[in-house]
Amino acid sequence: MGTEVRLGSLSEFRDGGLTGVETGGHRLIVGRKGDEVHVARNRCPHLGFSLTRGPGGLRYEDGVVQCPWHNSRFDVGTGENLDWVSGFAGRTVPRWSRSLIALGRKPHGLDTLSATVRDGTVYVIVE
Numbered sequence: 276m277g278t279e280v281r282l283g284s285l286s287e288f289r290d291g292g293l294t295g296v297e298t299g300g301h302r303l304i305v306g307r308k309g310d311e312v313h314v315a316r317n318r319c320p321h322l323g324f325s326l327t328r329g330p331g332g333l334r335y336e337d338g339v340v341q342c343p344w345h346n347s348r349f350d351v352g353t354g355e356n357l358d359w360v361s362g363f364a365g366r367t368v369p370r371w372s373r374s375l376i377a378l379g380r381k382p383h384g385l386d387t388l389s390a391t392v393r394d395g396t397v398y399v400i401v402e
């Protein structure tokens with residue numbers, strides 16, 4: 276069982292964009308497409324870094340976020356890992372070097388949270 280938390284009004288989240296928010300000590304990302312939102316922890320499963328701040332900058336398109344550190348890509352809706360540690364700061368590195376950058380960490384998805392929009396307000400369930 277989790278606790279439902281109000282994240283804000285839907286209009287505070289740019290349509291087609293990804294927004295980093297903090298609530299009650301939880302760092303989250305909110306992806307919005309129209310009236311639909313997806314929420315996940317703002318923590319890359321590779322090394323635990325922010326998905327919204329880093330040397331590669333915020334990269335988000337069509338529901339997919341790319342980690343600003345080592346380019347892993349994730350579907351924010353499902354949490355699925357789409358690409359694992361392919362470079363640094365948005366630049367691709369040779370395939371042979373990727374396992375070195377991965378530091379032995381195996382591909383893993385995002386921690387997603389259940390989110391709803393009611394009466395123009397975004398809510399999420401946090402543990």
Ligand code: FES
Nearest residue numbers: 319321342345347
């Ligand atoms: S910290 Fe995100 S891919 Fe390395």
